[in-house]
Amino acid sequence: MKQDVLYQILTTAEECQTVSDIAKKLFLSQPYVSQVLSKAEKKYNVVLLERRTLPIELTEAGKTLCEGLAKLHSDQMKIEQDLRRYTEEEQSYIKIGFSPIWSPGESGRIIPVLQKQFETTRFELIKTFSTNSAKRLIDNRMIDIYIGPLLRGEDLKNYLLFQPKVYLIIPETSKLYQPGKKEIEFSQQLLTDLSEEKMVSLSEDSGFQKTVDHFLEDQNLSVNKAIKVNDYDVAVQMAVGGLGWTATLEYMLSNLKTDNKFNLVELPNTTIQSDNGLTIHTETSERAKEVAHVMNDLMKESVEKNRSFNA
Incomplete structure (x- = not known):
């Protein structure tokens, strides 16, 4: 059993609802993740993950092992770095x-x-x-x-x-969509109206999404996160497909097809920074x-x- 894999599973579990979610985030199969957990639980004779709750959560033993593995790896890396001067x-x-x-x-x-x-x-x-x-x-x-x-x-x-510049993508299905325009100007009223519609959000472990959420909270706005996804490109494609508006970075705009019907709203750099x-x-x-x-x-x-x- 590779300790690095077990460590990744345990740390990722803190952000997931199910064991299947862990597997998806780590691009592993669900049976393999379950097998790694089961082997570790047998080895240490403890329960590492409480699977009966939703969301799943680490037991105290799981948290202790996770902390131990982190320290073990950190110590190992320090030893290797200390030895590099002799190699x-x-x-x-x-x-x-x-x-x-x-x-x-x-x-x-x-x-x-x-x-x-x-x-x-x-x-x-x-x-x-x-x-x-x-x-x-x-x-x-x-x-x-x-x-x-x-x-x-x-x-x-x-x-x-x-x-990087931050953009809002407003799909054709939105009441705020303006036909025939690629970009429309930002306004506080537009943001307020948009917050009442469905949003395609990045998952909660995204640093960019946290920045967007804090920005909206500062405006005293709550949003309806109808869909959450842990992939920038998928979020953008879902938005232009009409499933809700989203916030994204300028890098992602080059992936959009010109025949998609949507509006872009550039947020002023004084309002949000990444x-x-x-x-x-x-x-x-x-x-x-x-x-x-x-x-x-x-x-x-x-x-x-x-x-x-x-x-």
């Missing part, structure tokens, strides 16, 4: 976590440059599906660098790159810090080029 550090993997909205084109452009500059260093890319999971991975030293919404913590260092960039642990290896510095320069250059092109 060929360049031959180790640099693990880069990235959010679902990181453009695939960016990895295809940046990784070759990193390979050329750090010739003997290998790279592993790990897709994360929420800021919560990304924070756990970097806190427990399971990844060296994270690309996406900035993570906060006293042991973390951030490289701010940019603040800081994006790189995050590293302050105690990560010197090589990972070097890689992060180079990545930061490359991505800043890309951001400035895109701005000049769109100006």
Whole structure:
């Protein structure tokens, strides 16, 4: 039984309703997740997950094991990093976590440059599906660098790159839809009226969705989250398909077909902000810090080029 898999299952359980939900989030089969849990419960002779409740929840034993596995992995990573000074550090993997909205084109452009500059260093890319999971991975030293919404913590260092534009997507089925227009202006009244309609929301472990929720709460608005999904692209496609309005980031707009009928509303950058960039642990290896510095320069250059092109 791999301890990393068990740890991921236990931490993901805190955000799920059922064992099937855990499997979906981790892209594992439900029988495999159940098998890993059962083997661990037999090994330690405890019940780790209370399955009779809805939502499921970790037992005290499950929480204790989860904390122990986190500390075990963190200690193991520290030992490995301490030993790197006596080995060929360049031959180790640099693990880069990235959010679902990181453009695939960016990895295809940046990784070759990193390979050329750090010739003997290998790279592993790990897709994360929420800021919560990304924070756990970097806190427990399971990844060296994270690309996406900035993570906060006293042991973390951030490289701010940019603040992407935030858009509301209003489908043709909305009473607020304006035919013949691609973009319509933001207004407080539009936001108030929109909050009374069905919304396609990202799942609650999404850092971006939390930012949107806080923004709406500050406006004293409650919303009807008719659908929740843990995928940016699926949320956008559901919205333009007429299942409800949604909030999304500028990256996702390129995936929309021009024949879809919907309106876009750009939120003023003074109303909502989503800081994006790189995050590293302050105690990560010197090589990972070097890689992060180079990545930061490359991505800043890309951001400035895109701005000049769109100006």
